[in-house]
Amino acid sequence: MKNKCRVCKGETSQKGFLFKCVNKECGAVFWHRKILSENLEDDSVFKKQLSLAEIPPTKNKDHFVYVIQLSRKENEVEDSVYVGRTWRHPYERYLWHLFNKDSQGSSHVIKRGKVMIDYEGPMSKQKAIAREKSLAYALEDKYLVKGGH
DSSP, rough: OOOOOOOOOOOOOEEEEEEEETTTTEEEEEEGGGGGGGOOTTTHHHHHHHHTTTTOOOTTOOOEEEEEEEEEEEEOOOEEEEEEESSSOHHHHHHHHHGGGGGGGGGHHHHHEEEEEEEEEEEOHHHHHHHHHHHHHHTTTTSSSEEEO
């Protein structure tokens, strides 16, 4: 599978079904939708895909805040993003959204998740809660923001 970056259209590197933009200024990451044809309901298959993508495990108290760009709806004139926080590695959480694993995906990302454009962390849970809100607020000038509770 050869895929260009969904943000800058540059080259990507691939590990399993996970693609990362090689342009350091961009840094976008996305899962190829073919991963959804895998039996991800089976935890061993899910964990194997994470392993193939070389996603590191997180420590107990690590939390992250992340931003996923959404595909535009027909009537939208500006780009949309979803802002969330997690104790999982952000790439793993992104896959949880896309697959709606254990019914824990945001409907925005399930239907329209295009590419992860940023994440911050690890940080404490308290910092992640505060940062999720402040990041969502900061992005409102540039995007239509979903999430960011």
